Amino acid sequence: METMYQFSRSIRRGKHYDLIVVGGGPSGCAAAIRAARAGKRVLLVEATGALGGMGTNGLVSNWYSLSDGEQILPRGFFWELLLKLADLGALPPGVDPRDLDWQRKLHTGTGFNPELLKMLLDDLCLSAGVEVRFSTRLVDVEIEGKRISGVVTHDVEGFVFRPCLAAIDATGDAVLAHMSGVPCREAGRDTEHIMPPTLCASLVDIDFTRFNRREYEKILQQAVADNEFTQPDRHVPGIFRTGANTAIQNAGHIFGMNALSAKSLSNGYILGRKFVGEYLNFANRRIPGCENSVLVSTATLMGIRESRCIQGVYELSYEDFVNRRQFDDQIGVYNKAVDIHVYDTSDEQWERYLGEYESQDKMGAGEYYGLPYRMLITNCIDNLWVVGRCASSDVKVNGSVRDQPACYVMGEAAGLAASIALDSDTSADSIDVSDLRKELRDGGSFIPES
Ligand SMILES: Cc1cc2nc3c(=O)[nH]c(=O)nc-3n(C[C@H](O)[C@H](O)[C@H](O)COP(=O)(O)OP(=O)(O)OC[C@H]3O[C@@H](n4cnc5c(N)ncnc54)[C@H](O)[C@@H]3O)c2cc1C
Incomplete structure (x- = not known):
């Protein structure tokens, strides 16, 4: 109590x-x-x-x-x-x-x-x-x-x-x-679900002459089917270009996290950072143009959708x-x-x-x-x-x-x-x-x- x-x-x-x-x-x-x-x-x-x-x-x-x-x-x-x-x-x-x-x-x-x-x-x-x-x-x-x-x-x-x-x-x-x-x-509290947040990240050294978003999506679906991730999440927005060779990564839903609970939010940051590493590792291994991409930073603000x-x-x-x-x-x-x-x-x-x-x-x-x-x-x-x-x-x-x-x-x-x-x-x-x-x-x- x-x-x-x-x-x-x-x-x-x-x-x-x-x-x-x-x-x-x-x-x-x-x-x-x-x-x-x-x-x-x-x-x-x-x-x-x-x-x-x-x-x-x-x-x-x-x-x-x-x-x-x-x-x-x-x-x-x-x-x-x-x-x-x-x-x-x-x-x-x-x-x-x-x-x-x-x-x-x-x-x-x-x-x-x-x-x-x-x-x-x-x-x-x-x-x-x-x-x-x-x-x-x-x-x-x-x-x-x-x-x-x-x-x-x-x-x-x-x-x-x-x-x-x-x-x-x-x-x-x-x-x-x-x-x-x-x-x-x-x-x-007033709704059945909470839309899950995502902790985003910034990446550098992506070769955009070889990167293709549709291709990313296709390869990702296969990787999910192959059980490559902690959670079999088919909905991954992916990688979005922000500069010549830079991008942000929006990947890894934190299901069940409640942004209005300090404990849940804190645990969410830890899980979010783990997902950032997991999806970057996937991109390095499997996505053309991302072989050498490097993590610059994880977000300091949780990506709260709702x-x-x-x-x-x-x-x-x-x-x-x-x-x-x-x-x-x-x-x-x-x-x-x-x-x-x-x-x-x-x-x-x-x-x-x-x-x-x-x-x-x-x-x-x-x-x-x-x-x-x-x-x-x-x-x-x-x-x-x-x-x-x-x-x-x-x-x-x-x-x-x-x-x-x-x-x-x-x-x-x-x-x-x-x-x-x-x-x-x-x-x-x-x-x-x-x-x-x-x-x-x-x-x-x-x-x-x-
Ligand atoms: C993962 C994700 C992906 C998204 N993708 C897109 C996209 O591709 N394109 C797009 O346009 N939008 C996207 N959105 C939506 C969009 O980014 C947010 O909904 C939008 O930024 C909300 O703007 P805002 O001004 O309401 O608040 P926020 O951007 O959330 O800013 C609120 C500010 O208030 C501050 N604050 C909070 N509480 C306090 C307090 N008690 N005291 C002082 N300061 C406080 C915070 O630090 C923060 O700086 C996405 C959102 C998420 C989470």
């Missing part, structure tokens, strides 16, 4: 901010930078030592499904980032986002250099005037009525109470929203996805197929996955679904926005909308919405959404009318 310990201390009171953004992943960076550019005093709190979230520390250094075959869908801040990465030489050879053919390739995408993205996000935060605190974790929140009046963080100097006028939860796990009493769906999602004012649903629904209050659109990974190693799960991902769900040319503003706000707290993977969405559609490009779009909208709410001294659900949409469009976002 769990016993309780009463914890009571006087802690330092920190500086006052207009907006505190918790979590420096794709959605948090976009939110913080956009709000600071709109003149707000912004603090960005990040638990690790670098920005970019899953895209950098998680080594998920790959963006996919950027175009509907006619145009790039995630524009605005995301487009600015992509062009800057291209100018820094951070995209693989042959990828040029300015090339119209690339822009019009349905579901086009690219890998990127995660270290250069970390540096670029540092620069963009600095130049926008965002104050960033690394190695700083949100540990508590102070609520007055229906408003967050400040958050408690912990860093090398100890606990600090940080007062603020508004807050954005970009933690991926809805940590701030959950602490604030916002109802959330938790994977494993944990917590808030129940917001509107829950984006799979039905919305299927109907390519457009909303009056949409702040962007997206078109990635629903990507619900296998829940176990059975053939039924593998067939279920292929059926969903490869066929019925894939959007065709000119198709996309809308991201409504209401999925980012809650009825419980007036000055809170929740963005990225933990925004309000059902299990299935979360398998699409959690992707980084959509997270950047949600973050940008929330950063600007918070700024509008602060300027007009109103709550998240009372801002004039047409003002928000106009400002987003002025910043280059693609927001078709519903």
Whole structure:
């Protein structure tokens, strides 16, 4: 039985901010930078030592499904980032986002250099005037009525109470929203399954003149049938190019891991690193082009696909996805197929996955679904926005909308919405959404009318 310990201390009171953004992943960076550019005093709190979230520390250094075959869908801040990465030489050879053919390739995408993205996000935060605190974790929140009046963080100097006028939860796990009493769906508690995470890794010395992804998949299926792996997992996304001879490896589901349990997460890292070695060894032995590839690093952030999602004012649903629904209050659109990974190693799960991902769900040319503003706000707290993977969405559609490009779009909208709410001294659900949409469009976002 769990016993309780009463914890009571006087802690330092920190500086006052207009907006505190918790979590420096794709959605948090976009939110913080956009709000600071709109003149707000912004603090960005990040638990690790670098920005970019899953895209950098998680080594998920790959963006996919950027175009509907006619145009790039995630524009605005995301487009600015992509062009800057291209100018820094951070995209693989042959990828040029300015090339119209690339822009019009349905579901086009690219890998990127995660270290250069970390540096670029540092620069963009600095130049926008965002104050960033690394190695700083949100540990508590102070609520007055229906408003967050400040958050408690912990860093090398100890606990600090940080007062603020508004807050954005970009933690991926809805940590701030959950602490604030916002109802959330938790994977494993409120659902039958938890989508398994993967610990990704970065590799170097791959000969891409001889590497072929389809070939990798074929050889992998044979190796699974030959019992070469600890677990007979037929669903292995594999190797994705990030540079001239570099790649990330996304291989090895950690079935049963619960990202909301410290013990389960810790055991998951150990198993994840073991899988990294196993799949690299397989690639070295069997995959043309990977014979000499070397492990550079395993991810410092577990690749969590599913944990917590808030129940917001509107829950984006799979039905919305299927109907390519457009909303009056949409702040962007997206078109990635629903990507619900296998829940176990059975053939039924593998067939279920292929059926969903490869066929019925894939959007065709000119198709996309809308991201409504209401999925980012809650009825419980007036000055809170929740963005990225933990925004309000059902299990299935979360398998699409959690992707980084959509997270950047949600973050940008929330950063600007918070700024509008602060300027007009109103709550998240009372801002004039047409003002928000106009400002987003002025910043280059693609927001078709519903
Ligand atoms: C294995 C895997 C493969 C994927 N493949 C792709 C892909 O190919 N393409 C794609 O676009 N997307 C992919 N995704 C999805 C995508 O990477 C994530 O869903 C996305 O990064 C979520 O963005 P986010 O902003 O919500 O949060 P995250 O990227 O998860 O960032 C959250 C940040 O919050 C910080 N944080 C958390 N708690 C606290 C706290 N208490 N205090 C302070 N900071 C905190 C974390 O350190 C982290 O930096 C993949 C995901 C996984 C796991």
